[in-house]
Amino acid sequence: xxxxxxxxxxxxxxxxxxxxxxxxxxxxxxxxxxxxxxxxxxxxxxxxxxxxxxxxxxxxxxxxxxxxxxxxxxxxxxxxxxxxxxxxxxxx
Amino acid sequence: xxxxxxxxxxxxxxxxxxxxxxxxxxxxxxxxxxxxxxxxxxxxxxxxxxxxxxxxxxxxxxxxxxxxxxxxxxxxxxxxxxxxxxxxxxxxxxxxxxxxxxxxxxxxxxxxxxxxxxxxxxxxxxxxxxxxxxxxxxxxxxxxxxxxxxxxxxxxxxxxxxxxxxxxxxxxxxxxxxxxxxxxxxxxxxxxxxxxxxxxxxxxxxxxxxxxxxxxxxxxxxxxxxxxxxxxxxxxxxxxxxxxxxxxxxxxxxxxxxxxxxxxxxxxxxxxxxxxxxxxxxxxxxxxxxxxxxxxxxxxxxxxxxxxxxxxxxxxxxxxxxxxxxxxxxxxxxxxxxxxxxxxxxxxxxxxxxxxxxxxxxxxxxxxxxxxxxxxxxxxxxxxxxxxxxxxxxxxxxxxxxxxxxxxxxxxxxxxxxxxxxxxxxxxxxxxxxxxxxxxxxxxxxxxxxxxxxxxxxxxxxxxxxxxxxxxxxxxxxxxxxxxxxxxxxxxxxxxxxxxxxxxxxxxxxxxxxxxxxxxxxxxxxxxxxxxxxxxxxxxxxxxxxxxxxxxxxxxxxxxxxxxxxx
Numbered sequence: 068x069x070x071x072x073x074x075x076x077x078x079x080x081x082x083x084x085x086x087x088x089x090x091x092x093x094x095x096x097x098x099x100x101x102x103x104x105x106x107x108x109x110x111x112x113x114x115x116x117x118x119x120x121x122x123x124x125x126x127x128x129x130x131x132x133x134x135x136x137x138x139x140x141x142x143x144x145x146x147x148x149x150x151x152x153x154x155x156x157x158x159x
Numbered sequence: 160x161x162x163x164x165x166x167x168x169x170x171x172x173x174x175x176x177x178x179x180x181x182x183x184x185x186x187x188x189x190x191x192x193x194x195x196x197x198x199x200x201x202x203x204x205x206x207x208x209x210x211x212x213x214x215x216x217x218x219x220x221x222x223x224x225x226x227x228x229x230x231x232x233x234x235x236x237x238x239x240x241x242x243x244x245x246x247x248x249x250x251x252x253x254x255x256x257x258x259x260x261x262x263x264x265x266x267x268x269x270x271x272x273x274x275x276x277x278x279x280x281x282x283x284x285x286x287x288x289x290x291x292x293x294x295x296x297x298x299x300x301x302x303x304x305x306x307x308x309x310x311x312x313x314x315x316x317x318x319x320x321x322x323x324x325x326x327x328x329x330x331x332x333x334x335x336x337x338x339x340x341x342x343x344x345x346x347x348x349x350x351x352x353x354x355x356x357x358x359x360x361x362x363x364x365x366x367x368x369x370x371x372x373x374x375x376x377x378x379x380x381x382x383x384x385x386x387x388x389x390x391x392x393x394x395x396x397x398x399x400x401x402x403x404x405x406x407x408x409x410x411x412x413x414x415x416x417x418x419x420x421x422x423x424x425x426x427x428x429x430x431x432x433x434x435x436x437x438x439x440x441x442x443x444x445x446x447x448x449x450x451x452x453x454x455x456x457x458x459x460x461x462x463x464x465x466x467x468x469x470x471x472x473x474x475x476x477x478x479x480x481x482x483x484x485x486x487x488x489x490x491x492x493x494x495x496x497x498x499x500x501x502x503x504x505x506x507x508x509x510x511x512x513x514x515x516x517x518x519x520x521x522x523x524x525x526x527x528x529x530x531x532x533x534x535x536x537x538x539x540x541x542x543x544x545x546x547x548x549x550x551x552x553x554x555x556x557x558x559x560x561x562x563x564x565x566x567x568x569x570x571x572x573x574x575x576x577x578x579x580x581x582x583x584x585x586x587x588x589x590x591x592x593x594x595x596x597x598x599x600x601x602x603x604x605x606x607x608x609x610x611x612x613x614x615x616x617x618x619x620x621x622x623x624x625x626x627x628x629x630x631x632x633x634x635x636x637x638x639x640x641x642x643x644x645x646x647x648x649x650x651x652x653x654x655x656x657x658x659x660x661x662x663x664x665x666x667x668x669x670x671x672x673x674x675x676x677x678x679x680x681x682x683x684x685x686x687x688x689x690x691x692x693x694x695x696x697x698x699x700x701x702x703x704x705x706x707x708x709x710x711x712x713x714x715x716x717x718x719x720x721x722x723x724x725x726x
Contacts, residue, residue, distance in 0.1 A: 102624060129623075132548075132622065135625070136624075136629065139545065140637070141637075142420075143639060146646075150648070
């Protein structure tokens, strides 16, 4: 909790631990590390009850999660082209 | 006597007394009533009660079995949490309507016949709309009106279904409408449609995203728990194993996540997310195996709590900042650290991180789909899981509490809001860790173990790589910016198209009227005058003719006949 109250060294507006670029990079680095570790973990166990062959392929849910996420976001961008209206659309 | 009261009745009757109390005492009285009702509910034995005959129809007000028990319990938990959350509220309307609403939902899930269900069903609609109207704005009033019309229509369909069922089978007991190898009966179809409206089936869904974000900060928390989950209960009771529910549920899990990506109002994002979560449950009900039904029930249980938690955290933001629009938020973790932590726990639970509640419930539905070899369904649910991570796991906490600093410095949420969020967060963790307690309450015996190496690793892979994709998209600038906008949904049809069509017809009528009215009147007037002139006592037909003329005409007629005869 103390981190959250830290003053920015410049003495300006409060900048929290999460807002310092070096910490953001640290967090992203940590995430990358975890991702790599999780994919590598696939080498050390086997699925005892696979229902579909694709389940047992190496790192399936990893790349699937990544791709699904990207596709959803891009579908969102596409949808925005169609359905976006000004904020007061229904009030006019 | 009081111990055997129908569940929920204490809250409904007690709500009538709330306005008699002082404003300060009201919120505590609500909490006490909810706790008392919960205590009584736990003491109720299994079985049927309050049976009587009315107009020749046998009604049974109370049926307590494993299914109604678990829904009753989680409904009570939800209303207790929301009344702690609303302890600071000094608004008689909201307290009264929340109590009646929750009581009606609890009564509904314990009703054994369709007529009792109908009464409670409509009561939830009528009471809950006041939570929307309590925002006291033109916008919320209109939204509430639309909500009320749709909800009451659902009730009318339910009543029609009940009457048809009574005529077809001679009773109104609420049992399964699904008969293997046969299409649904007419009664079944009507009731499925009624339930489908409340369950926010695709194309019937938009009342949810329309009305919930317009309610008060505390009102939305109450709303999020009951109506839709009552519908899930009704689906399980009446339509378990109905195949069509599987594709319906799949569509429900998918389309809201795309809308959620571009929605700016974070409470509306949560409403889309709620719709997506209902999809998981509907798929479970459609698959209909023991594991799938258990999964649907468990997911409804966990979902009510983490969804309440998420709505509570956004309600706290709305209460302090005055808006939940992502464009105006950001950096709130500095001023609302506890709310941030609780929101993150809710976000983790809905995304299904191990040791949190979503992990032990959602996976039951996925496994059930896999065990039935529904490959496509399983893939859709995986995509939807990544989608949940997107809108609820990342978007909600990121844009409200982190992202770019909005510069807003507000006090932390009031103590009672924090307490309610803390309890909900504890439940999210508790259900994720002590899941056997949840499994024991499910309708069927559970032979499912969520914490296998495969499940933990694959689930974490899905979630962390989704997170990685988010980081990559944000860093590369491909993630869509939050913009102030209204996104069209099916409400466009009745808010824009239908009025436009009616207006068009009115304009056409007016044009025709303006152009031709005088001409038509002249013609009709002329014809009238002519007719009058012809038929009055001096006219050709109306006047009396002299005898000699008549004799002459008759002679001519006879002569013509004679000539014709000889020709």
